[in-house]
Amino acid sequence: MTTPASRTEAISTEPIPSPGTPPKRLADISVMIGGQGGDGTLTVSDLLGRYFRKLGLYVYTSRNVLSRIRGGHADASIRASCQPILSIKPDVDILMAFDEQAIEIGRSELGPEGIVLYDSTGSAADVPQAYGFPFATLVGGQVGQPIYKNTAAYGALSVLLGFDPVMTRQVIEERFTRRGEEALAKNLKALEIGRQAALSVPGLADRWHVESGEAHDQILTIGNQGVALGFVVGGGRFFAGYPITPATEVMEYLQRYLPAFQGVVRQAEDELAAINMIIGAAYAGARVMTSTSGPGLSLMTEGIGHAGAAEIPIVIADCARVGPSTGQPTRHEQSDLAHLANLGHGEFPRFILAPATPLECFQLTVDALNIADKWRAPVILLLDQALCQNTTTSPPYDLDGIHMVRGKRLSGADLEKMTEYKGYAFTADSGSPIAPPGTPGVWSQVTGNEHDEWGHVSVNRENRLKMMAKRMGKMVTAVPDLPAGKYFGEPHARIGIIGYGSTIGPILEAQERLKTRGIRTRFYQPRTLWPVPGHELDPFLHGVDVAYVVENNYTGQFARLIRETVPWHHAKLRSILRYDGLSFRSPDIIRPITEGV
Structure with missing residues (x-):
């Protein structure tokens, strides 16, 4: 059914009228929003997430979008629960569809009691419990731009779920105030258009009621933000990268955070430049990182091997996506592990850490920096698209357990006691003391060729055997420092x-x-x-x-x-x-x- 266009009135803060039958109370709800790229599906998901957080619920969101700016099918799913969650609910309770394609794709996800709300401006729905509203027509005529249909859809959903009108409005104010008075006013008007349209349908208001939870101390975050913050608090001060889905947010967050701590973020011309930039900065003594995904990782492989041979501490955050080649840039997969485990030609030590939550992304990034510095080796943080980009509730990032391990770094006083300095000295635990180039009294040499303890190129057989045992020995001696399962x-x-x-x-x-x-x-x-x-x-x-x-x-x-x-x-x-x-x-x-x- 399609509701008649209704006159937009002033923003109402009156409670939603009580239905004839008590609402169904839900402690775990899933909403899917679908349409074309640019319809604002992610905005609706974000608004619902903000409201659910006000209720103290645990939240998890996922998105299915194409690698383009506008057009093509896009959908977002959001789940809210009284219990901790880290995945999407198997069935969808509510489908909010902006076109017929979204209805066709989403109907197979609906649970047995699922409800469909859809924009009937150019669509029809032949499914049970479907309610059509001409959102684009309503907001286009009264607000002046159909793009605000997503906010109207949020208004209709708020009526169906019995949201408090004051809190519903607060969410809009929090989301759009920073965009200026005009944008805020138009979104508030669109909100009320959606609410009034849904209120005009008998029996739709307060059909379901979402329970409150106790997760008020949780934050909403993504894995990429956890990696960025972990890099900052772990002492990372130089980052170089090249934009690539789904890793780009790491660099974007660091562009926001790192300068305040005298750190440097560089967007390189490509991944080849990015990996070599961090190798240079690490050799000079900085704690460094880059982030990338499959195609970029392929380009970085030779540089990572160079860092392994030269024993230069670097961290790479690999945000895995569908491969091979370009694959599906916005889709989820865990198919980079075989590449990373056998990374590059020859043999050299590397460590692969795998966080599972945004909090672990934060913690293991600090661990990765410490392990790289202590053992002078590349460390890879292996993530995946869902972990990198799906928003979820998380405990706040705790700084109390953070500590920095710089390894065997030599001070001027240490060097004064030494008769000679060997940057690749053989030691019992395979870790060589290091002084950055420029340290007074130190002559440094680095190469990707096989070398002796001083860094001189060497083809000596006995030296080769000892150097291989030294480097690969780190894979054993470092085990106590690696994150436990x-x-x-x-x-x-x-x-x-x-x-x-x-x-x-x-x-x-x-x-x-x-x-x-x-x-x-x-x-x-x-x-x-x-x-x-x-x-x-x-x-x-x-x-x-x-x-x-x-x-x-x-x-x-x-x-x-x-x-x-x-x-x-x-x-x-x-x-x-x-x-x-x-x-x-x-x-x-x-x-x-x-x-x-």
Whole structure:
């Protein structure tokens, strides 16, 4: 049905009239907003997220957009719950559609009691419980620009969900005040247009009521922001990068944060320049980082190998997306691991850390800086699109546990006690003391060629053997400094689950749902992927009969690395894979486990 156009009145703060029947109370709700790029789907998601946060709810959002400025289908999903969440709900409760394509795509996601609100200006919906409103026509005529239809849609949703009118208005004011009085006034008018249109439909107002939660101390953030803030507080002072989806926000946040701490951010002409810029800054003594994604990582590979050979401490944040080649820039995947584990030609030490939440992005970025400095080696933060860009509630970033480890850095006083300085000295733990170039009394030489302890190019056989053992020995001596894995679920369950990165959310939810069916599981979340943590995997796999490795790629890359590291557990491993550009949802994990019981 389509509501008649209604006259826009002054912003109403009157409570929504009570329906004839009590509203259905929801402690976990999912809303999907779809339309064309430029319709403002992400804005509606943001407005709902702000309101849900005022209710003290945990929030998780995802987006499905094309790599273009405008046009093409785009949708956003937002979930709000009284319980902690790190994934999208399996079913959609409300679909807000701005065109027929969004209806067709979203209808398959609807739950059994799902409701559809849609813009009937140029669309029709042949689905149950669908309510059409000519949002574009209404705001186009009364506000002057149809673009404000997204705010009108938010107004209609606020009526359906029984939102408090005052809080609903506050969200608009918080979102648009910084854009000036005119923009704020037009959005407030569009809000009321949407509210009045929805109020004119009998029985729609307050159909559902969203419960309040207790997550008022949480913040809304994304993984890329956690990486940027971790770099700042971890002492990072030089960043160079090149814009690439889904990593660009790291550089954008640092452009905002780092100058206040006498730091430098450089947008390089390409990824080749970016990796060499940070190598130079690191050699001079700065703590450095770059961020990129698959195509950029391919270009950086030779530079990372140079840093490994020259023992220069650098950090690379790899925000993985669908590959190969350009792939799907805005879609989710975890297919970079095999590349990173075998990065470049030759052999050199590198460490791969895998955070799973924005808070871990913050913490492990600090860890990455410390590990790189202490062991003079490249450290890669392996993230994925969902972790990088999906907004979620998170505990505030705590500075109390932050500390800096600079490794064996020599002071002037240290050098005065030395009879000679060797930048690549052989030591028991493979870590050589270092003084940055320019330190008085120090003569420095660096090269990507094989070299001796002084940095002189060498083709001596015995020196080669010793240098290889020195560099690769770091993969053993550094293990106590690498982030340990985490364990969830029943400690004695015979069914195991292994997953890293953003798979943590759907895995934890799957565990809870399996538990209600009497299926008990234990979950191991590795936070170091290279060197493969065999000392954690071996006892975990010894304690289970079967272990499901959950990852977003076609070939089961982490499962393959596990088999290479602990081959005696080969028969226990099963892969649960998804590689369609979308994140896992809990049923994707529940189904194969229940079938295997």
